[in-house]
Amino acid sequence: MDERTVYLFETTKGQLSRYIKIRGDVETTKLSISQDNKELNRQSIQTRLTKYGKEAMINKRVSPHTFRHTMAKRMIVSGVDAFSLMHLLGHIDITVTKRYVNIWGQDLEQKHKLHGALRGLKI
Structure with a gap:
């Protein structure tokens, strides 16, 4: 390893x-x-x-790998870029990192609000 x-x-x-x-x-x-x-x-x-x-009555799978997936998603949602996350996870290829992080509608909407291309423009 x-x-x-x-x-x-x-x-x-x-x-x-x-x-x-x-x-x-x-x-x-x-x-x-x-x-x-x-x-x-x-x-x-x-x-x-x-x-x-x-x-703890957690009804989902609890494992080191689920902790890793949760950490990856939380980092992306909080604003870490995918390439930095790729290196933190030790991945060589961004497509592996992409499989780690499933971003759903609410997360995407929040990202758009924070980083949308028109944010801050006076039109």
């Missing part, structure tokens, strides 16, 4: 520091560990997220 930079908000950094302090010293450099201080594999993380989603 290729390495890439992950940008974190200060809030996230703070929560990660808090978690690491609570977790204490362990024999792995991995962030996610089991109760017996062993590395969690991808399947274990997916299983836990599914469990926590059910406990």
Whole structure:
């Protein structure tokens, strides 16, 4: 897997520091560990997220990938350009990024209000 930079908000950094302090010293450099201080594999993380989603009564699929899709859509809706998002997601081709982000009518209308070609013109 290729390495890439992950940008974190200060809030996230703070929560990660808090978690690491609570977790204490362990024999792995991995962030996610089991109760017996062993590395969690991808399947274990997916299983836990599914469990926590059910406990929170979320009726949709809960997974790292759905978090990734949600983040991508929220970034586009908030104004991040598609090419920047493509690089943040680690995609080589914009068509892959395009599949990540489904923008519906209300989102498009909001974008048009913010960035429409005639916005700000005195006609």
